[in-house]
Amino acid sequence: MSKDDFILKADGIHKSYRMGVAKVRVLKGVDLAVKKGEFVAIVGASGSGKSTLLHILGALDKPNKGVVKFEGRDLSRHSGSELNRFRNKMVGFVFQFYHLLDELSVLENVFLPVMVGKSVVGWFACRRWAKSRARGLLGQLGLSERAKHKPYQLSGGERQRVAIGRALMNEPRLLLADEPTGNLDSETGNGILEILEELNRLGQTIVMVTHDESIAQRAGRIVTLVDGKIEHKSIRA
Amino acid sequence: MYKIVLAFRYFLKRRITHFAVLAVALCVFIVVVVMTVMTGLVGDFKQKNHDFVGDCVVGTESLVGFAYYEEFVNILEEQKDFVEGVSPVIKSYALINRKGSERNEGLEIMGIEPLRHSRVTGFGKTLNYHKGDVSKTFEPAYDPNLLGCVLGVDVGRRLGNVMSPVRDADGEYFYESSPTPAGYSISCFPLTSRGALSKAGAGLVSTKTFYYSDTSRSGLARVDFSLVYLPFEWAQRLCGMDGSVKRASAVHIKFKPNVKLQAGCEKVASLWQKFKQRKAGERQAYLLDTVTVQNWKDYRRSSIAPMEKEQTVMAVMFAFVGITTVFIVLVVFYMIISHKSKDIGILKSIGVSNAGIMELFSGFAFLVGLLGSCVGLLGGWVFLLKINRIEDWLFEHFRFQLWDRTIFAIGDIPNQVNLKVLGVIVLSAIVACLVGALLPSLQAASSTPVDTLQVNQL
Ligand SMILES: Nc1ncnc2c1ncn2[C@@H]1O[C@H](COP(=O)(O)OP(=O)(O)O)[C@@H](O)[C@H]1O
Ligand SMILES: [Mg+2]
Numbered sequence: 001m002s003k004d005d006f007i008l009k010a011d012g013i014h015k016s017y018r019m020g021v022a023k024v025r026v027l028k029g030v031d032l033a034v035k036k037g038e039f040v041a042i043v044g045a046s047g048s049g050k051s052t053l054l055h056i057l058g059a060l061d062k063p064n065k066g067v068v069k070f071e072g073r074d075l076s077r078h079s080g081s082e083l084n085r086f087r088n089k090m091v092g093f094v095f096q097f098y099h100l101l102d103e104l105s106v107l108e109n110v111f112l113p114v115m116v117g118k119s120v121v122g123w124f125a126c127r128r129w130a131k132s133r134a135r136g137l138l139g140q141l142g143l144s145e146r147a148k149h150k151p152y153q154l155s156g157g158e159r160q161r162v163a164i165g166r167a168l169m170n171e172p173r174l175l176l177a178d179e180p181t182g183n184l185d186s187e188t189g190n191g192i193l194e195i196l197e198e199l200n201r202l203g204q205t206i207v208m209v210t211h212d213e214s215i216a217q218r219a220g221r222i223v224t225l226v227d228g229k230i231e232h233k234s235i236r237a
Numbered sequence: 238m239y240k241i242v243l244a245f246r247y248f249l250k251r252r253i254t255h256f257a258v259l260a261v262a263l264c265v266f267i268v269v270v271v272m273t274v275m276t277g278l279v280g281d282f283k284q285k286n287h288d289f290v291g292d293c294v295v296g297t298e299s300l301v302g303f304a305y306y307e308e309f310v311n312i313l314e315e316q317k318d319f320v321e322g323v324s325p326v327i328k329s330y331a332l333i334n335r336k337g338s339e340r341n342e343g344l345e346i347m348g349i350e351p352l353r354h355s356r357v358t359g360f361g362k363t364l365n366y367h368k369g370d371v372s373k374t375f376e377p378a379y380d381p382n383l384l385g386c387v388l389g390v391d392v393g394r395r396l397g398n399v400m401s402p403v404r405d406a407d408g409e410y411f412y413e414s415s416p417t418p419a420g421y422s423i424s425c426f427p428l429t430s431r432g433a434l435s436k437a438g439a440g441l442v443s444t445k446t447f448y449y450s451d452t453s454r455s456g457l458a459r460v461d462f463s464l465v466y467l468p469f470e471w472a473q474r475l476c477g478m479d480g481s482v483k484r485a486s487a488v489h490i491k492f493k494p495n496v497k498l499q500a501g502c503e504k505v506a507s508l509w510q511k512f513k514q515r516k517a518g519e520r521q522a523y524l525l526d527t528v529t530v531q532n533w534k535d536y537r538r539s540s541i542a543p544m545e546k547e548q549t550v551m552a553v554m555f556a557f558v559g560i561t562t563v564f565i566v567l568v569v570f571y572m573i574i575s576h577k578s579k580d581i582g583i584l585k586s587i588g589v590s591n592a593g594i595m596e597l598f599s600g601f602a603f604l605v606g607l608l609g610s611c612v613g614l615l616g617g618w619v620f621l622l623k624i625n626r627i628e629d630w631l632f633e634h635f636r637f638q639l640w641d642r643t644i645f646a647i648g649d650i651p652n653q654v655n656l657k658v659l660g661v662i663v664l665s666a667i668v669a670c671l672v673g674a675l676l677p678s679l680q681a682a683s684s685t686p687v688d689t690l691q692v693n694q695l
Binding site (some may be wrong): 101102117 | 238239241242243246247250579580582583584585586587588589590591593685686689690
């Protein structure tokens with residue numbers, strides 16, 4: 001297996017936080033490789049460092065030690081503007097608390113990443129396309145009727161679907177989801193997982209973080225984070 | 238594009254921004270109103286001084302005066318390219334006594350040729366009865382054969398003449414339809430060219446009775462309260478300046494409209510230098526040494542300077558108002574941005590750069606500054622338009638007046654807005670907002686997305 005098959009490869013990731021004088025070592029050498037089209041679940045107890053790892057994989061945070069390679073390229077070699085481009089185009093984030101912008105409508109929240117990636121002129125050139133793509137995504141996510149609403153008018157499940165729409169807007173190579181169902185009842189959460197499964201079936205690479213084993217079961221592969229390291233890898237039969 | 242959209246949304250949707258806008262508006266309002274009134278008062282005061290003096294004065298402070306002024310007046314009158322008019326004047330002090338009263342007052346006298354003087358200064362316009370025919374200024378309407386004098390508008394009262402013009406609460410004067418006959422005996426101490434009392438044998442004082450022919454209102458409190466205009470020759474005679482070599486106190490000059498004040502005065506100064514050199518050998522040449530050439534601003538410096546100082550103090554005070562605005566905006570922005578720290582994290586997670594965050598909040602601050610100053614400006618403008626009506630109303634109902642018109646020589650409160658001043662104020666308000674937003678925006682921009690997003694995660 002050549003290493004080019006991996007869309008994402010993390011080697012020896014270390015991360016520690018300074019808490020006053022004490023140093024909390026959260027990640028102590030995590031190795032992880034994700035292939036294109038995979039659906040990987042990272043499971044671990046609360047506080048085990050799952051979110052920290054996911055943020056490092058998505059270039060929202062930097063490791064103290066170790067290398068993250070995306071499509072063979074070391075993220076630490078990226079310049080600031082390249083990292084911004086990377087976060088804008090290559091990865092899509094879904095957070096536990098949805099993190100939508102309250103001042104924007106549902107539709108605007110979804111096409112926001114396109115707007116961010118374009119200059120004023122660029123935006124005027126493509127805004128019809130962007131709006132129609134955002135409407136299409138909302139349609140797929142069952143939110144056609146909600147386009148004009150504000151996030152606070154939506155239920156938790158609906159908000160998370162909007163967040164997924166936003167994450168997919170720029171057709172990222174990699175979707176990163178941090179406890180996407182953590183704040184939802186099981187039935188609603190199940191709906192979200194079905195969406196993720198469907199996306200994966202269509203070829204979307206997904207890395208999902210959860211503390212819930214049963215949710216992790218929905219992924220193609222489960223890795224467990226224990227004591228700052230990946231403990232054991234199992235492939236669903 | 239997202240910056241513009243989000244800046245507008247934050248601006249419109251956050252209640253607290255309305256407070257920021259209000260704070261900016263209030264500051265702008267105060268500054269606009271006070272600056273306009275202040276600038277108006279100072280400008281008005283300067284204009285009155287200018288009208289009183291003309292453009293340039295060649296003169297001496299000495300009560301002796303200076304000799305050979307007639308020759309210099311002739312020289313000036315030949316300067317058709319830049320001199321519009323020339324008026325020699327006599328200035329001195331005198332004791333005045335209204336006929337039929339025991340009271341004596343020390344006043345200033347000024348001897349002028351009315352027609353010439355009103356060509357150089359605004360003298361003609363300050364008169365009440367002779368506005369249309371300045372040449373007859375010193376002919377009392379009740380008997381043109383009498384020798385007239387023009388009293389400063391408040392002088393008559395001071396001398397105990399109950400028929401003199403009275404100023405009412407609006408600052409307007411009530412004049413009799415024609416001057417009431419009144420005689421004033423005016424006494425001067427005539428001086429020789431060496432400054433000694435002349436006519437030592439024939440009683441040291443020269444006295445002459447003049448009859449009230451008109452009243453002059455310059456709008457300058459001191460002038461209106463203590464100046465009496467007399468016919469030039471008579472003043473000259475009273476002061477002993479009419480010897481074989483005639484003397485005068487000063488020559489007032491008005492320049493042609495297109496002549497710059499500075500340039501005109503410099504030309505006059507060099508003419509004066511040449512004149513002085515030519516006269517060096519003459520008998521009374523020493524009198525020319527005390528003569529200075531000054532533009533009207535320098536000539537009236539002692540009364541203008543305090544007013545200008547006041548204006549400067551005001552400007553400094555408003556600089557503090559500006560700093561306060563910066564702080565208000567800073568506080569409001571800290572609050573807004575700490576509320577929005579999650580948004581900043583979200584934006585960064587979808588690829589917004591630090592510079593983008595800065596620009597977003599700067600744009601937001603710009604909007605606050607722009608709207609705030611527009612509201613303040615509009616409010617200030619409307620207030621200024623109505624300021625005199627508001628003052629009238631306050632006076633009618635509460636007897637309240639900003640400036641007591643029986644004391645201050647002010648008619649209406651000036652409310653002419655100066656576009657340049659407005660521009661500066663608006664610009665400063667916007668800059669204040671940007672400065673106030675700078676620190677919080679910088680902090681927001683430098684925060685790491687993970688920290689801001691983690692806040693909500695337990
Ligand atoms: N910015 C931070 N500063 C200090 N400690 C942090 C920070 N972020 C995370 N931690 C600590 O790192 C550990 C792992 O956090 P996290 O990755 O959020 O865990 P999980 O997502 O698995 O619940 C926790 O003990 C947490 O307190
Ligand atoms: Mg977590």
